[in-house]
Amino acid sequence: MTATLAHILRHPIKGHGREELASVRLVPGEALPWDRTWAVAHQASHFDPEFPAWAPCGNFQRGARTPAVMVIVARWDEEAGLMTLAHPDLGEVSFDPEGDTAPFLDWVAPISPSDARFAPARVVRAPGRAMTDSDWPSVSVLNLASLADLGRQLGADLSIHRWRGNLWLDGLAPWEEEGWVGKELRIGEALLKVRERIGRCKATSANPDTGEIDVDTLRALRESRDGQIFGVYAEVIQGGEIRPADRVEVL
Incomplete structure (x- = not known):
């Protein structure tokens, strides 16, 4: 199965609101445009x-x-x-x-x-610098198959919005992304280099439909994975337009 880009999301004010996009133009060395600007x-x-x-x-x-x-x-x-x-x-x-x-x-x-x-x-805001959780301008990349696998462990249908990610990929093996550090991803016109895995916090335990803590995502990750890791941070090294259904290649 060919891997594709399924969702593009930005969060203009860190921690306060999500917005799904039909397309976006990535810029080298920068976070997703208007993501965590404030x-x-x-x-x-x-x-x-x-x-x-x-x-x-x-x-x-x-x-x-x-x-x-x-x-x-x-x-x-x-x-x-x-x-x-x-x-x-x-x-x-x-x-x-x-x-x-x-x-x-x-x-x-x-x-x-x-x-x-x-x-x-x-x-x-910090002019010219997104307030990403990483101390460098990152784009977060997550795997729908990993989300589904974690949901099966918890007996819950987990929303993508718990993780406040930027790019969600479809058509991959569960947890495949954990081995991508140091590799490059071609998505549409853009090229990204995966730099590190994402350590998670308690926010992921909150249901994004109700705002209430309802599952212990962190314990599930600790018990089944290498720590509280879910997804990866990548750096944009070649800019360009991306949109859902674009092919994703791991180089």
């Missing part, structure tokens, strides 16, 4: 808005501490500079992430931590 710094964050730079995920509100945010879906209008987020319990909010973000902070407050130290304080 993040939500909490009150205890060490992110310095005067000297903005990439910072580890612990400085931001995210699903590991706040599982209810896993339900949020996003729609980013690049031309209008307008972000629209939706949550079944909160409705919709639209705002300019580069302008007045008070409407968003008020909107997300009811599903944010009650501990004031971790309450959302501001929407931030």
